[in-house]
Amino acid sequence: MRKRELFPTNWCLFIIGPVLLELVGAFRLQPLVRRQGASSLLRRRETGREPLSLLRGAQGEGEDPQFRVGHGYDIHRLAPGLTLTIGGIDIPYEKGTEAHSDGDVVFHSLCDAIFGALSLPDIGQQFPDTDPRWKGAASCVFMEEAFRQMDERGYRIGNADVTLILERPKVKDFKPKMVDRICELLRAPHSRVNVKARTHEKVDSVGESRALECHVVVVLEKKP
Template sequence: MIEDIRIGLGFDGHRLEEGLELKLGGVKIDYPKGLKGHSDGDVLLHALTDALLSACKEPDIGQLFPDTDPMWKGADSRVFLMEALKRVKEKGYMIMNVDCTVVADEPRIAPYRKLIEENIAQLMELDPCRVSVKGKTREGFCKDDSVACFCVVLLVKA
């Protein structure tokens, strides 16, 4: 039946700033700048969280974890992902695959790709073959000195 399959799309983007730690997909990236955000700024986990929430017709990350709430200041984005995963399971869905594209000129994603994929797979309790992460350069898409991420997820009724 058609309602047994759901697709979700998530997007996030933040500017890079000196002196902040950079995390992508929950992995610390060796880079002199980090992503400026209310939480830890992990655009990959934010986009992935929104994709999961969207696929199961739940409120988005901004509604669940508003940047106006001091409780979420500096929060680890894994908390957001865990809440989205809980909601997916409560609605009776399982994750078939995850596909994420990080858009940035710097830092390069390729050296961290496998580690990020493995970390996401572990966080989501998925086989790593179900998680794809790739990097693309901006090609004029977003502001210089920023990182954006698109994620798509496919859910099926368990």
Template sequence: MFSCARTFKQAKPGCSRVPSVQARAAQAEAPTLPFRVGHGFDLHRLAEGYPLIIGGKNIPHTKGCEAHSDGDVLLHCVTDAILGALSLPDIGQIFPDNDPKWKGASSDIFVKEACKLMRDRGYTIGNIDCTLIAQKPKLSPHKEDIRSNLCEMLSMHPDCVNIKAKTHEKVDSIGEERSIACHTVILLVRE
């Protein structure tokens, strides 16, 4: 059986210090797991004057995501899910929004880099489940187009990619049409 759990030397009696993550990592070799699960979350403020890009597709709407890059809430979320499954830093640390080279960047760049890191570690995507949350625009008519584009981008079979669209029942900034969000869960499989 594979496990991320590791047994570390107990602290000396009377010592309440727990070894830091870095210290524990140095003590044990990282496990090679057959599967790794990652979760991504992203939320962007909606504002006039920006295009609404979701999953690499331009969605007709009066507002778009206010962001340093193109603000693609789905691709940011997918990137974070891949990075999370690999126990790597999040998208904001790898592609900081204060770096001018990412200004207006297409978010497929972030996904491609996360996939490269994933392949370098010997994994491939088993399946992916994404939930888009927006009061408006209605995203259900665009789900298949978004899914098709994501499948092509990730070289995945459509049966392994799920896109769901929900409203937020007019609650909080999403429900008041001031923001859009996404959750993604991903399963990585050892090649």
């Protein structure tokens, strides 16, 4: 007579099966882990920096990031008999910007880029055109407020890249003065601020000299 098995085969498989699967899975993952570790070490040696995944892990929840990036944009119509102010500089021209304030597209874009980087309401919410206080206001007031909010949160300008788009007037000779004014208001060294200008190749309202527009990208960095 056949002896009864102490532990039937099917019960043994039921008990040790999951354990075997985990062991096999861990064994198969070992080369991948080694490859990832070697890759991270190689990147660290090549760049002198920790991989981004490690940097993210080192930053605790709720902590302010070391860097913040913001984008700003503005556009205004041009009309005869008005003052044209760009980057804090009054530029002689037959047309000026139609706006509630002075219509400085560079300063407005810079403010919005800073507010965006700080996750704050945009310039239209902070200085609404329904408020008579801002009627005809110089945009340097907005820049000073943008700097104050940036400074209070412990940030400074890491880099500011301005792209001004207009067909006329030509602003090549005015760009250094614009950079000077921006650096003055944002307490930034000249090496961190750039102003570029280009045409719109006679396309749409900007290309037909009926408007001008501006894009700005800023990087804010934590103050030491």
